[in-house]
Amino acid sequence: MKTSSPDVSFADQTFNEARRLSEQSLSAAERTFEQTEGKMRSLRNNMDPVVEKLAAQAQKLARQSLDIASEATARAQRSVSRYANSTTRFVANEPVKAVLIAAAVGAAVALLVAAAREHRR
Numbered sequence: 001m002k003t004s005s006p007d008v009s010f011a012d013q014t015f016n017e018a019r020r021l022s023e024q025s026l027s028a029a030e031r032t033f034e035q036t037e038g039k040m041r042s043l044r045n046n047m048d049p050v051v052e053k054l055a056a057q058a059q060k061l062a063r064q065s066l067d068i069a070s071e072a073t074a075r076a077q078r079s080v081s082r083y084a085n086s087t088t089r090f091v092a093n094e095p096v097k098a099v100l101i102a103a104a105v106g107a108a109v110a111l112l113v114a115a116a117r118e119h120r121r
Contacts, residue, residue: 091098
């Protein structure tokens with residue numbers, strides 16, 4: 001028995017068409033992948049400068065904060081030093097007044113502590 005030529009030809013045509021469609025699908029998938037990869041690379045390249053800019057701004061802000069804190073510390077030290085010098089001069093110039101003021105402050109603190117203890121009971 002002889003196989004008919006039209007059946008083989010139809011099978012070959014179907015196989016060739018399927019292979020052509022498969023190759024087209026593969027090509028389309030590769031193009032889509034390359035386009036997506038290019039877009040991702042572009043996004044990454046655009047993000048790097050943004051991240052670097054944000055990091056630089058954060059460093060600048062941290063530096064400014066440290067400078068402000070350092071200046072505030074220096075001002076506080078100067079104030080404490082001024083008050084200490086002023087107190088030392090006052091005690092040296094007015095020792096009796098200084099002792100009376102210290103005694104009055106001590107008595108006031110003692111009264112406050114006693115009142116707080118009494119209030120808790």
